[in-house]
Amino acid sequence: MTDKNSYEVTAAEIYEIIEESPTIRTLRLKPEKPIPFKTGQFVELTIPNIGEGPFTPSSSHNIADTMDITIMKTGFVTEHVHKAKVGDRVGIRGPMGTHYPIDEWKGKDVLIMGGGVGMAPTRSLFLSLLDNINDYKSITFLAGARTPADMIYKQHIDGWRKIDKVNFLRSVDRVPEGEVWDEEVCLITKLLDKISIDPKGNPVVVCGPPVMMKFGTMDLLNYGYEENNIYLSMEKKMYCGIGHCRHCVIGKYYACKDGPVFTYDTIKNEENIWE
Structure with missing residues (x-):
């Protein structure tokens, strides 16, 4: 806080x-x-x-x-x-709330997964990292959306991809008739097959719809990421921002006061964390 x-x-x-x-x-x-x-x-x-x-x-x-x-x-x-x-x-x-401990990530390969409007908080993280990019070994951003029309920050992608040490991959779930898309068509979690990062000791951030965060976390664990290095932005249900309304209770935690940034090992045993 x-x-x-x-x-x-x-x-x-x-x-x-x-x-x-x-x-x-x-x-x-x-x-x-x-x-x-x-x-x-x-x-x-x-x-x-x-x-x-x-x-x-x-x-x-x-x-x-x-x-x-x-x-x-x-x-x-x-x-x-x-x-x-x-x-x-x-x-x-x-x-209000907690933040990403980016000073602890210096010298590491940082992976970001942002789905839908979940790209918004992760854009802040991404830009904050870019400001001091030489402090980090690499920054990989996996971005997902339902369709090409739903993909946000389109105007910035080409510029971001030109930055040294940045790998920016995008996918959509489907391409409706009349829309143009020449990148991946798959669930965002399938983009993990397109990268080569040693997960041991490196951080990953996940933000997006609950179902994407749930299965994204499971896939990251299978990929080899450690529970304490998987950072989740648990913004769903927040309302008052100060712990009075109790809309954002996650077990014994309040998303607005104890989060919204949690590591998976902190909340994994709480009930219904993906609802």
């Missing part, structure tokens, strides 16, 4: 909106004062007169005077997020 007052709201202006897919958009925000955070932490985004919801920034944690938040349209608050316009003002509460 951060020492910042969890109830304090910082006003911010939307200065750009990027339509990433038919259901996902990125808000680029300019807060009235810098909001430092660590990659993996989340904030509560307030839409005036509507409500608030928890979202993980999708920008580098090395930038505090602006913030990107990538949001899928899934409910009441996010419906209004998708109606927002450039120039609108919103509120940001936080940051």
Whole structure:
């Protein structure tokens, strides 16, 4: 957790909106004062007169005077997020929660698996790692989506693939008639067959829909990754952000206070972790 007052709201202006897919958009925000955070932490985004919801920034944690938040349209608050316009003002509460211990990963091969809108928190991690890429042996990003139209951050992929020590692979579950795709068509977990990383002692981060995280974790264990090196972003069910509403209980843990970043060995014995 951060020492910042969890109830304090910082006003911010939307200065750009990027339509990433038919259901996902990125808000680029300019807060009235810098909001430092660590990659993996989340904030509560307030839409005036509507409500608030928890979202993980999708920008580098090395930038505090602006913030990107990538949001899928899934409910009441996010419906209004998708109606927002450039120039609108919103509120940001936080940051809150745990973060990825990237300083412990120096000199290692870092693997990231981001599925669907789960690419948003992992984009923050990826960009934060890129800022000091020479500290790491390599960075491999496996990105998945249902269809080519659902794949986000399309405009950045070519540039990322040109960076030394970066391996960026993408897959979609299917290619509908009329859509164009010349990369892998398979479940994201099948991309593990396309990489060659020694899993021993190296970290992997998984973020995406619960079913993808469940089977992705099982495949990573079979690949040889150690339970304490599999980092899961357990953002589902969070609401208030401070442990009062109990929406995000995972056994004896609160996703918002004890997470959202957990290692698999920490929560593996808790009930219904993938629901």
